[in-house]
Amino acid sequence: MITARLQAIMNLIDTKTIADIGTDHAYIPIKLAMENKISKAIACDKNEGPIEIAKANVKKYGIDKIIDLRCGDGLSAIKEGEVQTIIIAGMGGNLIGDIIENDINKAKGSKLILQPMNAQYELRKRLESMGFKIIKEELAKEGFKIYNIFAAVEGTQMRKKNEEEYHIPTELLNHQLIDMLVAKKQREFNKIYEGIKNSHRKSDEDLNILKYCEYMLSQINKIESTYRKK
Ligand SMILES: C[S@@+](CC[C@H](N)C(=O)[O-])C[C@H]1O[C@@H](n2cnc3c(N)ncnc32)[C@H](O)[C@@H]1O
Numbered sequence: 001m002i003t004a005r006l007q008a009i010m011n012l013i014d015t016k017t018i019a020d021i022g023t024d025h026a027y028i029p030i031k032l033a034m035e036n037k038i039s040k041a042i043a044c045d046k047n048e049g050p051i052e053i054a055k056a057n058v059k060k061y062g063i064d065k066i067i068d069l070r071c072g073d074g075l076s077a078i079k080e081g082e083v084q085t086i087i088i089a090g091m092g093g094n095l096i097g098d099i100i101e102n103d104i105n106k107a108k109g110s111k112l113i114l115q116p117m118n119a120q121y122e123l124r125k126r127l128e129s130m131g132f133k134i135i136k137e138e139l140a141k142e143g144f145k146i147y148n149i150f151a152a153v154e155g156t157q158m159r160k161k162n163e164e165e166y167h168i169p170t171e172l173l174n175h176q177l178i179d180m181l182v183a184k185k186q187r188e189f190n191k192i193y194e195g196i197k198n199s200h201r202k203s204d205e206d207l208n209i210l211k212y213c214e215y216m217l218s219q220i221n222k223i224e225s226t227y228r229k230k
Helices: 004-011 027-034 048-060 093-102 104-108 120-129 178-197 204-229
Strands: 017-021 040-045 067-071 085-091 111-116 132-142 145-154
Touching: 004 027, 004 085, 004 111, 004 132, 004 145, 017 027, 027 040, 027 048, 027 067, 040 048, 048 067, 085 093, 093 104, 093 111, 093 120, 111 120, 120 132, 120 145, 132 178, 145 178, 178 204
Parallel strands: 017 040, 017 085, 040 067, 085 111
Antiparallel strands: 111 145, 132 145
């Protein structure tokens, strides 16, 4: 089933060859192949179970010439330069970062479409330090949940970003879902802030985190007032 999150990922694909890492039931490659949007997809998962289910679907729809199902950890199942775009979606941001770092040359040979379920800040920072630049930021909403999706390619960020931009990218300030992202970030920082504030003993590290939360909450309030004025 193609959800708003999966659709937003698909909307960022502008090449004919793709790999979907952690493909699960291969929903994205199957949908793109059925719509004649791609000529080749490598759908990879580290577990045999999802691959077997995907195999049955690929056969049923007669798209086995387009979709190549492979079992493997991270990017191990693909060769360098084999596809123009690599999708890594629906996993934690730290795992996505590890998958990229473990096979950095393969990752640098393709455009990356990433959809981390958490640790978006950490992944943005890590991509930059690994020699990638983020070229597109997108949001998708399903019920009360908001998802970040970003596209990255090898390169250097032209402009040095402020700390808050790794949480709320400037590019998203005109997005129709920006309210939801800002509210989510405020909730996250408030939760950490209140947790530490209400604890009896505070280590030096806790005090630093408190300061960081205070700073980020004030920056987020400024961001909010800027886009509300527009
Ligand atoms: C929650 S599902 C996400 C499926 C799909 N990509 C999506 O966004 O809906 C995560 C999938 O990633 C696979 N996976 C987890 N770690 C992986 C790794 N290191 N390499 C390849 N696949 C992995 C799991 O087996 C699972 O099928």
